[in-house]
Each structure stands twice: as structure tokens, then as C-alpha cells.
Amino acid sequence: MRMFVRLVFGLFVLRAAVASPRFSRQVDLDTYDTYEVDLDNINLENQDTYDYEDGLTIDDPQIEIGTLAPPDYTYPEKEVEEEEEEEEEEEEQELPLKPQLVPQGSGGSGVLMGPDTQKEEGLLPTTPKTPQEGAGTVEGSVSSELPEPEEPDEPDEPVIDTRGMPTCLLCTCLGGSVYCDDLKLDSVPPLPKDTTHFYARYNRITKINKSDFASMNKLKRIDLTANEIKSIDEKAFLGLPNLEELVIRENHVSQLPALPETMTLIDASHNNIGTKGIHSEAFKDMTALLYLYLTDNHIDYIPVPLPDSLRSLHLQRNNIQMMHEDTFCNLKDFNYxxxxxxxIRLDGNPINLSRTPQAYVCLPRIPIGDLI
Incomplete structure (x- = not known):
């Protein structure tokens, strides 16, 4: 650009000299380094020569202006810069690519390609390999430094002091029914005098005393399922004139106590009642008895005589080995x-029902059990 300005200015001076041959003056320019324009064929009247401070001389004014062309000029500084940039690019291309590890979880594939991205080993932390599910721990693996969350301590079960507490505050009383289920009771609580149905299932009661149900004249049902009862006083239930249903299944009872004649349902399944655990003719006078369940005990005989009112007899999974032909029927009265x-359930006992075919002639259905 600087050279072009010089050339234009020189042409301007030349045109002025051609138009006015007698005009001459010394042009004061800033600097013209080393470039010279010779005009050989210009005829001036006074043959004046114009010398410029930068060394430009005009000798021949007859040269055509349009034939002048700017000399080739290059900027050495720019070329040097371009050469340096090209050298830097070549050096970058020649640098070897070193694979570098990237911590897992950074979003990459685990390998970072680039020159000198990690000059020293250990600058970038690495995550240890996690063993696959089902595999054992790998030796040398680095465990996480984060502490494992501690499991919250289970709150201690509240200890309920039932001594002196009114029963209807400890249990739930609805009309004549008292519900004391799952309260971790170790004994029968005092009951209101008008209680008709008492439920104390899933507790820790170990013994039934004679005084537990004394003077409970309206009590009809007692359910003590799934306790830890081992003994029952022989007369614990005899003083209950209206008792109809007794459920003491899933305990540790070995002796069935005496029961009033008003019973309609007796369930003593899943206990330890054996050969001597049932009184002789214990159910003979229970003329209203409908259901007798003695499943999963150690009884080795059918407790006869059974009242005519009985509808269901469950004795499965005991040790009954034989049965008489008059166990259920009256051999003296064939019309009975x-x-x-x-x-009648006798399955799970070591008894062959086919050996006593006359024992079922009075029954509407044959007992369930093995026939071989």
C-alpha cells in the first residue's frame, strides 16, 4: 500500500510537469527509499531535472503514463509469519499421540487421545474396576472412601405394664366382646363381668388358672390361639355355664381339661395331646357338640363314644392305628x-380303613383316609 501511494504521487507530479514545462518545484516528501523512475523521451524546454529527496528523478517526459507498472513488492514480515505458522502445524502433526486414561464416569470411553495431555503418571485419578455381580472381591481393588450408610436401629418394642391397668384400656372392648390380640400378654387379664366373647390370640400366655374365668356366667367363646400354654387347670372351664366354643390351637397343651356339656365347638389342634391326654368318655354328654378338631397331635385312638349331634371330626396326622366296627354305628340296630x-378326616394316620367295612354302614359318607 505504501508503494502504491508513492507511485500515484509520482504520476501526479509527472502530469503537472507535462502540462507546465516551466513549472518546477522541489517536492518535500517523507521518505522514498530506493526506487527511481527514469523518463528518457520527455522533451522539456528548459531540460529541467526534478530531483526528489527520496531519490526519484524524471529524465524522459515522453514515456506513456499507462505503461508504468508497479514493481513486485512483498512483505517479508508476513511471509515469515506464514512460514512460522506452517512449521508449527507440521510440528503438531508430527507429535506422537499418547493414549491417556480418563476416570470412569467422565462421559468418555476411558481413553483420551492427544499430545502431552498427561506428562506424568498419576495426575488423573483412576477409578478401580468394579467386580461383576456374583464374583468375589478382586485383590488390590481400592474400596470406596465414602462411608456406608448405617442402617437405622430398629426401635425397641414398647414394654407394656399391664398390672393394675383396666382391661378395656389395654384391650379393645366392643359390647360383650374383648379383644386382646397380639399385646404380648403373659397371663389372662381381668375381664368385665358381662364379657361374652374373649380373644387373646398371639400372646405369651403360658398357663390358664382356675381364677382366670371365675364367675364369668355370660362367657360363650374363648379363643387363645397361638400362645405358649403348657398347662390348664382341670376346672378352669367347668364353672362357665354358657361356654360353647373353646379354641386353644397352636399351643403346647398335653392334657385336655374337663369341659361343660354345653360345648358346640372344641379346637385343640396343633398341640401335644397324647394317649392319656383325653378323659374317658369326655364327649359323651355333650349333646350339642358339632365340631371336634384334634388335628396334629399324638392321639392313637378315636375318642368314643361321640354324641349323635357331631357333624365334623378331624383327627388327621395323629397316630391312630385301628378302629372298631361299632366306633360310629350300632351293630345291634341296623336301622340306625x-x-x-x-x-370324618383320618388321613395321615397309620390305619387301613378297608379292614373295617362294617364300621361305615350307618354313615352318609366314608371317612377320608388310606384304604390300603
Missing amino acids: IRNALED
Whole structure:
């Protein structure tokens, strides 16, 4: 650009000299380094020569202006800069690519390609390999420094002091029914005098005393399922004139106590009642008895005589090995039929029912059990 300005200015001076041959003056310019324009064929009247401070001389004014062309000019500084940039690019291309590890979880594939991205080993932390599920721990693996969250301590079970507490505050009383289920009771609490149904299932009661149900004249049902009862006083239930249902299943009872004649349901399944655990003719006078369940005990005989009212007798999974032909029927009266007894379960006992075919002639259905 600087050279072009010089050339234009020189042409301007030349045109002025051609138009006015007698005009001459010394032009004061800043600097003209080393470039010279010779005009050989210009005829001036006074043959004046114009010398410029930068060394430009005009000798021949007859040269055509349009034939002048700017000399080739290059900027050495720019070329040097371009050469340096090209050298830097070549050096970058020649640098070897070193694979560098990237910590897992950074979003990459685990290998970072680039020159000198990590000059010293250990600058970038690495995450240890996690063993696959089901595999054992790998030796040398680095465990996480984060502490494992501690499991919250389970709150201690509240200890309920039932001594002196009114029963209806400890249990739930609805009309004549008292519900004391799952309260971790170790004994029968005092009951209101008008209680008709008492439920104390899933507790820790170990013994039934004679005084627990004394003077409970309205009590009809007692359910003590799933306790830890081992003994029951022989007369614990005899003083209950209206008792109809007794459920003491899933305990540790070995002796069935005496029961009033008003019973309609007795369930003593899943206990330890054996050969001597049932009184002789214990159910004979229970004329209203409908359901007798003695499953999963150690009884080795059928407790006869059974009342005619009985509908269901469950003795499965005991140790009964034999049965008499008059166990259910009256051999002296062939017209006798027990229509009520429709459900007899003897399966799970070592008894062959086919050996006593005359024992079922009065029954509406054959007992369930092994026939071989």
C-alpha cells in the first residue's frame, strides 16, 4: 500500500510537469527509499531535472503514463509469519499421540487421545474396576472412601405394664366382646363381668388358672390361639355355664381339661395331646357338640363314644392305628343311621380303613383316609 501511494504521487507530479514545462518545484516528501523512475523521451524546454529527496528523478517526459507498472513488492514480515505458522502445524502433526486414561464416569470411553495431555503418571485419578455381580472381591481393588450408610436401629418394642391397668384400656372392648390380640400378654387379664366373647390370640400366655374365668356366667367363646400354654387347670372351664366354643390351637397343651356339656365347638389342634391326654368318655354328654378338631397331635385312638349331634371330626396326622366296627354305628340296630356325621378326616394316620367295612354302614359318607 505504501508503494502504491508513492507511485500515484509520482504520476501526479509527472502530469503537472507535462502540462507546465516551466513549472518546477522541489517536492518535500517523507521518505522514498530506493526506487527511481527514469523518463528518457520527455522533451522539456528548459531540460529541467526534478530531483526528489527520496531519490526519484524524471529524465524522459515522453514515456506513456499507462505503461508504468508497479514493481513486485512483498512483505517479508508476513511471509515469515506464514512460514512460522506452517512449521508449527507440521510440528503438531508430527507429535506422537499418547493414549491417556480418563476416570470412569467422565462421559468418555476411558481413553483420551492427544499430545502431552498427561506428562506424568498419576495426575488423573483412576477409578478401580468394579467386580461383576456374583464374583468375589478382586485383590488390590481400592474400596470406596465414602462411608456406608448405617442402617437405622430398629426401635425397641414398647414394654407394656399391664398390672393394675383396666382391661378395656389395654384391650379393645366392643359390647360383650374383648379383644386382646397380639399385646404380648403373659397371663389372662381381668375381664368385665358381662364379657361374652374373649380373644387373646398371639400372646405369651403360658398357663390358664382356675381364677382366670371365675364367675364369668355370660362367657360363650374363648379363643387363645397361638400362645405358649403348657398347662390348664382341670376346672378352669367347668364353672362357665354358657361356654360353647373353646379354641386353644397352636399351643403346647398335653392334657385336655374337663369341659361343660354345653360345648358346640372344641379346637385343640396343633398341640401335644397324647394317649392319656383325653378323659374317658369326655364327649359323651355333650349333646350339642358339632365340631371336634384334634388335628396334629399324638392321639392313637378315636375318642368314643361321640354324641349323635357331631357333624365334623378331624383327627388327621395323629397316630391312630385301628378302629372298631361299632366306633360310629350300632351293630345291634341296623336301622340306625348317623346323618349328621358327614365329615370324618383320618388321613395321615397309620390305619387301613378297608379292614373295617362294617364300621361305615350307618354313615352318609366314608371317612377320608388310606384304604390300603
